[in-house]
Amino acid sequence: MKRKMHTPFIIVLFIIGFMLAMQYNTVKNPQQRDTRDLWDIRRELSLEKQRHSELLANIQQLNSTISKYENMDNDSPDRILRETVQGLKQEAGLTAITSPGLVLRVDASPEAKVLGQAVPNISPDLLVKLVNDINRFKGNAVVIDRKRIVQTTAIRDINGQTTVNSLAVRTPPFMITIGTSTLADANKLASYLESSSIADDFYLDNLTLSIGKPQKKVTLNGFDQSFHNKFLSETTKGE
Template structure:
């Protein structure tokens, strides 16, 4: 009888001890702390606020478009639709763009030429970093070696050669055109690129960036590739 009581008592103590240990570990394990400094947090907050502002701007534009369609009659609906299509084509980069901008030329560095270092093409990583630097500025239009760069574009390595939109980029020297919304924006972009460390990245790959001063009128041709429609279907007339 005593042995049975002892076993029961021991089992109860084991259960109580196990539950106490689990509770103790739960309370003692610290939560993962955010070790970033205040400037990193402020930078991320600023980025989130900018994204929020851009989303609000897009919502306002869409609300304006909806209001325009609701206020039009059948006769003017066609013209409004045509205007919307032109706007979307412009945003997608399918139309020629003329505006203030700068021309950036990628050249082999003077040292590589003097020492006879073989000139190779620009790497996809370096070109992508340059594009990411440009994306700090909103509303820009970019052309890389005569190839229109849009949100649908890609920078890839194809058989050892860097390609934009599936078309090979020339071995330097080649030019890149950048159009900004205003001449003032082009001047800001010029100053930013002139002081940016991206030039050091190019120099490490034996290239230099020749950044031209802003000009009032620069032309970039539209994207000539066709869009692949995978989801939209045309409704037959009369429906």
């Protein structure tokens, strides 16, 4: 008799426990909602379209290279190969280029000069922030104090000195040269830098960032240090 009375009670407790467990799991792991507004979504869509355009451009370039190899004469493989290697070197930043762009000047602030304060070195964090702002516009080539920025470039502090590619950046003033694909891109980049807060960040460090007018031609030197390749190795002839 007692067993019959306990059975409904146990079933009720089981149901209550199951419901409490489900509620706890719902509170602990709520469904993620997309809280982005319309402009955030439009911004992401714009970035995706830009990536899509870059991929299409890369595919077109590769198809053009393939077509050259397929249509080459017997005496042209070496020439086409040299052209391909030269293009890859230029894309990697290993060669000097001349393109539209602009020049930035980093100097000590007027107050620091008037008060006779020591000219401060630029900090790695500030330099990285500037490079990131520049790289918001794709296709830019950058030279900082005659040091070319490439994929393997490291901007860091070594023994209290800001370095680029392990080479010390001189005490201001020094120049930063930016190469762009077109003059229109140079104008867009200049407008963006002028409207951003990057100049204020420099001023807080007793430095000034002067943004030059976009030019039709600026010259950037190539990366002149040894380039370490982690993934490719040269094979002996005949392999």
